[in-house]
Amino acid sequence: MNNAIHVGDQLISIHGQVVETAKMAHKLIKHCEDEEKLTFVIRRMPHGKVFAIRRLVDGEDLGIYCNGGTAEIVTVHPEGLAGQHGLTSKGPSASGDDFCNWVLTEINNRPLNLFFKDNEIEHRLNAVGRDISIVVQPMDFVTELKRSLKATYKNYKDFLVQ
Secondary structure, eight states: OOHHHTTTTTEEEETEEOOOOOHHHHHHHTTOOGGOOEEEEEEOTTEEEEEEEOOOTTTTOOOEEEEEEEEEEEOOOTTTTHHTOOSSSSEEEETSSSEEEEEEEEEEEEOOOOOTTTTTHHHHSSSSSSSEEEEEHHHHHHHHHHHHHHHHHGGGGGGGGO
């Protein structure tokens, strides 16, 4: 059951119990008598957007420009492939009251490390062939997710993609 849960998914309930915090989710899972039959209700990436893009030739530029090797998108060229498929430089913030930059969280159904390593993003964008799918999330959401991971879990790196 790989890739069942994605960065940005919202956990609604476990076994019919509404989940309000990560600690509550952990407690519900831990106290489940039959781990094989856990029932989760998940809202798929309520703040995210998915784009499926086809290049005309291998290596064709997507027109996505990131901030210094990170996954934060600072510019999307309107005539680039991603722009032609509807990706804009800014999108609605998770709070819904403003606009902010997008952050890439997945490329070709593979999650990206939220704490970015070297030029991981650039390598993935350039090494995927003609068909590429990307998932973007609002920057304010990703920033809060990272802050929350660090504050809640001492070993937060255990939850990161390597």
